[in-house]
Amino acid sequence: MKPIAGDLLRGHVETMVLSVLQRGEGHGLEILRRLEDAGCGLLRLKEGSLYPALYRLEAAGLIIARTEKDPAGKRGAPRRVYELTKKGHKALSQARNEWTEFVRVVGGIVGATA
Amino acid sequence: MNPNGINPDAMNPEIERQLKITVERAVRPLKTWDNRKYEIRRELLGHLTAIYQEELTRCGDEHAALSVARSRFGATEELTQELQRGVPRIPRWAAWLNEVFRIDVAISPRQNAWRWTMFWFCELFFLFGACDLVVILKGMNPWPMIVTLLTPLVMLTLIAYVVLEGTFGAILNGSEDRIYWRIIRCTCYKLGALGFIYKLLLSSQMIPLWERFGAREALLVVLSTVMLPVVFLIVMWAGRKEFSSQVEWARLDLSEE
Numbered sequence: 100m101k102p103i104a105g106d107l108l109r110g111h112v113e114t115m116v117l118s119v120l121q122r123g124e125g126h127g128l129e130i131l132r133r134l135e136d137a138g139c140g141l142l143r144l145k146e147g148s149l150y151p152a153l154y155r156l157e158a159a160g161l162i163i164a165r166t167e168k169d170p171a172g173k174r175g176a177p178r179r180v181y182e183l184t185k186k187g188h189k190a191l192s193q194a195r196n197e198w199t200e201f202v203r204v205v206g207g208i209v210g211a212t213a
Numbered sequence: 214m215n216p217n218g219i220n221p222d223a224m225n226p227e228i229e230r231q232l233k234i235t236v237e238r239a240v241r242p243l244k245t246w247d248n249r250k251y252e253i254r255r256e257l258l259g260h261l262t263a264i265y266q267e268e269l270t271r272c273g274d275e276h277a278a279l280s281v282a283r284s285r286f287g288a289t290e291e292l293t294q295e296l297q298r299g300v301p302r303i304p305r306w307a308a309w310l311n312e313v314f315r316i317d318v319a320i321s322p323r324q325n326a327w328r329w330t331m332f333w334f335c336e337l338f339f340l341f342g343a344c345d346l347v348v349i350l351k352g353m354n355p356w357p358m359i360v361t362l363l364t365p366l367v368m369l370t371l372i373a374y375v376v377l378e379g380t381f382g383a384i385l386n387g388s389e390d391r392i393y394w395r396i397i398r399c400t401c402y403k404l405g406a407l408g409f410i411y412k413l414l415l416s417s418q419m420i421p422l423w424e425r426f427g428a429r430e431a432l433l434v435v436l437s438t439v440m441l442p443v444v445f446l447i448v449m450w451a452g453r454k455e456f457s458s459q460v461e462w463a464r465l466d467l468s469e470e
Binding site: 128147150151155177179 | 239253260263285286291299301
């Protein structure tokens with residue numbers, strides 16, 4: 100199967116991030132690993148592109164970030180750990196409903212045989 | 214240690230610089246607050262460093278690991294666009310104003326201190342001129358006592374700003390050999406410019422300072438003068454890490470491969 104990347108992912112990254120954050124808080128790299136694991140190796144996300152999505156979600160109040168004071172055994176700058184807010188939980192639930200509806204309608208058309 | 218004898222946690226300074234250049238290519242063109250840019254830099258650098266170390270552990274070759282880490286990170290131009298799209302309107306406008314009026318501490322490496330000072334002088338001249346015009350057009354008569362009390366404070370604040378800007382401007386200019394001369398020169402030019410503007414305001418009778426200058430005002434001036442170096446030192450001390458880090462980022466040459 101061909102990897103899913105670029106335009107196919109555009110517009111879905113934010114919902115996917117909300118979804119993996121529902122399992123628990125995490126920093127950028129951790130979120131990315133969860134996404135890759137959930138995508139069974141077929142998701143090809145440019146890693147830098149995760150951050151604009153995180154910042155947009157943060158600006159919208161769907162996630163909040165706190166700075167991890169002492170990242171265990173890691174050198175360099177302290178990491179920011181992201182967590183879903185109440186508003187984020189609601190937005191995720193709404194996005195899931197919309198997605199289910201989208202798959203039902205579009206899947207019915209695309210998946211239909213002649 | 215990996216099988217090739219490289220310790221991924223002991224970062225080669227040249228590789229570290231290359232990672233910073235990659236991050237800076239994405240962040241420098243952003244139009245937002247400087248503090249926000251600083252946070253983004255730190256977070257992106259943390260991520261890029263982590264993937265570089267992952268690749269180094271895997272392949273054991275520093276240059277190959279750097280190349281793969283950059284490729285995994287993605288194109289910096291696209292990242293800039295994506296990041297810019299998420300910047301709210303107010304910081305975007307503030308960054309635009311900052312560019313137009315160069316309120317920033319940064320002085321471009323090609324700009325000499327004289328031209329930089331003239332530019333700053335013109336800015337202040339028009340700014341004060343605009344205030345003057347508004348007051349004249351509205352036929353207002355500012356309450357002399359308030360003006361008298363506030364004037365020394367405003368002037369000292371401006372001078373503090375000038376000294377700060379001159380200092381960091383000189384640091385960012387990267388001329389360590391004559392840095393102190395540059396600071397003194399910048400400061401003198403600017404103080405001269407301020408004096409000229411002040412004189413203009415006095416002659417237009419906007420600031421009737423000498424009519425109401427009593428013991429109370431003199432005490433205020435003395436206290437403000439004593440406070441100035443204290444405040445200056447506190448600001449320098451509190452922001453020393455961020456200032457030096459910003460200088461480090463500003464000095465990165467992005468044209469390098």
